[in-house]
Amino acid sequence: MSRNQLLNFCSNLMKLSNPHYLSVLILSIFTIFPSLCADKQKTEFKVTPIGRIHVDGALYLPEGNGFNPGAALSEIRAGARAIYGDWMARVEVGYSYGKIGMKDVYIQRFLKPGNHLRLGYFIPQFGIRGGGSASYKPAMITEIPESFFRTTTRKIGLMYSHYDKLFSVYATAFVGGHSLLFSVNEQGKSSGGGALRATIHPLAKPGNIFQAGISTSFETATHTRVINDDGEEEASDGYRRFSANFPTTVCKVSLLEADVKDTAGDWKISPELSFAKGRLALETQYYYMSVNRTGSLPNYHASGVYAMLRGIVLGDKEYTFSSSDSNIAYPSPKSLELVAAFNYTDANSKGSGILGGIANDYSLTANYYINKYMIARLRYSYTSVHGSCVTPDRNINTIQARLQFVF
Numbered sequence: 001m002s003r004n005q006l007l008n009f010c011s012n013l014m015k016l017s018n019p020h021y022l023s024v025l026i027l028s029i030f031t032i033f034p035s036l037c038a039d040k041q042k043t044e045f046k047v048t049p050i051g052r053i054h055v056d057g058a059l060y061l062p063e064g065n066g067f068n069p070g071a072a073l074s075e076i077r078a079g080a081r082a083i084y085g086d087w088m089a090r091v092e093v094g095y096s097y098g099k100i101g102m103k104d105v106y107i108q109r110f111l112k113p114g115n116h117l118r119l120g121y122f123i124p125q126f127g128i129r130g131g132g133s134a135s136y137k138p139a140m141i142t143e144i145p146e147s148f149f150r151t152t153t154r155k156i157g158l159m160y161s162h163y164d165k166l167f168s169v170y171a172t173a174f175v176g177g178h179s180l181l182f183s184v185n186e187q188g189k190s191s192g193g194g195a196l197r198a199t200i201h202p203l204a205k206p207g208n209i210f211q212a213g214i215s216t217s218f219e220t221a222t223h224t225r226v227i228n229d230d231g232e233e234e235a236s237d238g239y240r241r242f243s244a245n246f247p248t249t250v251c252k253v254s255l256l257e258a259d260v261k262d263t264a265g266d267w268k269i270s271p272e273l274s275f276a277k278g279r280l281a282l283e284t285q286y287y288y289m290s291v292n293r294t295g296s297l298p299n300y301h302a303s304g305v306y307a308m309l310r311g312i313v314l315g316d317k318e319y320t321f322s323s324s325d326s327n328i329a330y331p332s333p334k335s336l337e338l339v340a341a342f343n344y345t346d347a348n349s350k351g352s353g354i355l356g357g358i359a360n361d362y363s364l365t366a367n368y369y370i371n372k373y374m375i376a377r378l379r380y381s382y383t384s385v386h387g388s389c390v391t392p393d394r395n396i397n398t399i400q401a402r403l404q405f406v407f
Contacts, residue, residue, distance in 0.1 A: 043085045050092065051078040051407060052135055058250035058400040066253040067246075067396060074249035075134070075404075077103055086110045090120075097252075102180060103133075103154070114323075118159040121180055124195040125159065125170035126151040126215045127285050128272050128327050134249075135406050136330075138283075138310055139341040139365050140379045141247040145287045145304030148244040148256055148345050148356075149268060151217075153177050161324075165204065168213075168326040170197040176222060186225055188235030193219030193265070199272070199326045207318030209276035209328060220265040238263045240291055242302070243390070244345065247361055247381055248398050254390035255383070256347045258356030260300045266291040274328055276319040281310040281328050293352070300352040306343035313338055315369070331369055339365040348387060357388025377402040 054075035060067035079092035088110070092103035106120025125131040130151045134142050146152050157174030176191035184190050199213030221238025228234050243257040260266075272285040284307035291300040310328070312319070315335025322329040331337050341363045347356025363381035370376060379400045386393040 045082070045084045047080055047082045049079070049407070050081050050090070052076075053405045054135070054249070054402055055404070056249050056400060056402045058248050058398060060248075060251070060399075061397040065392075065394070067251050070250050072097075072250045074402075079103070114163050116161050118161070119157075121154055121156050121177075122159070123152055123154050124157060124172035124174060124217070125161070125197045126195050126217060126268075127197070127270050128213075128274060128283055129325075130197070130215065131170070131325065135404060138337070138339045138367065139308055139363055140367070140377045140400070140402060141249070141363075141381075143306040143341070143343045144244050144247060144255065144345050144359055144361055145285075145306055145343055148242055148304065148347060149287050149289055149302070150242060151215075151268070151270070151287075154180075156180060163323050163326060165323075166202065167198070167200045168323070170195075170326075172196075174219075176219065178222065185233070188223040188225040188233075191220045191222050191265075193217060197326075201321065201326065204321040204323065206320045207276065207278050209274065209281070209319060209321050211272075211274040211321075211326065213272045213326070215270045215272070216268060218265060218267045221263040237261065238265070238294070240266055242289075242347070242356065244359070246383055246396060246398070247363070248400055249402075250400065254388075255359055255385055256345060256357045256388055257390045258300065258302065258347050258349075258354050260291045260293070260352075260354060262294045262297055263300075264292045264294055276321075276328055278318050279312040279316070281319045283308050283310070283328065298352045300349045300354050302345075302347050302349060302356065304343065304345035306341065308339055308341035310337060310339050312336070331367075333369050333371045335369045337367040337369070339363075339367065341365070355387055355389060357385055357390070359383065359385040359388070373405055373407050375402075375404050375406075377404070 056074045057071040059069045076095040077092050082089045088108040091105050094101055094103045104122050106118050106122050108116055108118045110116045123131050155174040155177045156179050157172050159172040162169045172195045178187055179190050195217035197215040199211050201211035203210040223235040225233055226236045240260045240263050244255050246253045246255045268289045270287045275282045287304040289302045293299055312331050313336045316331045320329045343361050345359045361381055361383045365379040368376045381398045384395045
């Protein structure tokens with residue numbers, strides 16, 4: 001280890017009290033560690049930089065009332081992936097709209113082929129593409145039901161994965177994502193729960209794919225720290241908040257919201273279906289959620305669904321299957337893909353008196369896979385909403401373009 005590396009490491013350690021420097025410290029450790037063990041270990045230690053950049057631009061019709069044309073760097077990430085024998089560690093820091101935050105931060109242990117354990121901060125597997133970010137969404141933007149039902153939020157957890165030629169299972173135990181930002185006493189009481197995704201794919205050959213699956217999860221209520229009448233600290237009553245924005249990254253405009261108070265926790269279930277034949281593919285998923293409330297208060301219920309039809313226009317002659325993620329893989333470089341999608345979310349629960357709104361979205365996306373790192377995207381969407389408590393009834397046309405670089 002060189003003198004400059006040691007000085008940089010100590011300097012970062014002294015700055016640890018500032019959370020913005022935490023990511024720098026972790027990356028410094030990944031940089032120094034190979035030199036510490038290079039002569040002591042025969043197993044190769046390999047560190048690979050990772051990152052991504054999303055450059056977006058959008059036009060809206062009609063404009064105004066929150067929607068204005070413009071551009072944005074909607075996603076900037078940098079990090080590293082370290083591999084040592086059967087172990088892998090990943091650290092990513094993200095910057096978006098003036099905020100710095102941790103993304104994937106976990107340690108992974110590879111067991112026998114097709115099996116691994118993951119411990120850290122990540123998105124638990126839930127649904128067809130519930131374990132990944134917007135970079136890996138065929139329709140460019142996370143589907144509204146995925147956002148509203150909070151199935152793509154990161155949590156601190158332990159996940160076991162198994163996948164083979166016939167079926168896959170992803171089981172995760174977790175505590176709420178707030179645990180990365182606040183200690184347990186600051187939260188009043190941490191939430192916790194678990195998620196399970198199971199699929200069967202009797203057909204998983206190139207150009208001939210069929211998979212069916214189901215996901216379910218349960219999470220206890222969120223709490224905050226409050227001071228009671230006796231001046232003592234205690235946890236607040238449980239609550240859960242579900243929301244989604246209009247499907248665009250250039251302007252952030254609220255679309256749906258349901259603030260459910262006096263809750264014990266929420267339960268979700270989601271069947272899924274994927275099919276591909278040659279250059280055509282279909283993906284669809286249904287969501288149902290029940291939020292249990294305390295006392296005699298009626299439960300809150302919500303539902304949603306999305307479906308997308310994918311087609312390769314140029315390049316690859318057939319879709320392939322990704323066994324590790326249990327979904328239809330991206331086409332190869334130099335391929336052009338068209339994706340027609342529809343999604344519907346009903347956040348109204350008249351029995352509980354909570355009306356979050358109803359939204360529909362129709363979209364058509366063109367994806368050109370420039371090379372293994374770059375994708376150019378162009379998307380048109382028509383979004384309608386009514387009965388929402390956070391936006392007036394409205395219909396919005398959006399044209400959005402993106403150039404993304406992921407490595």
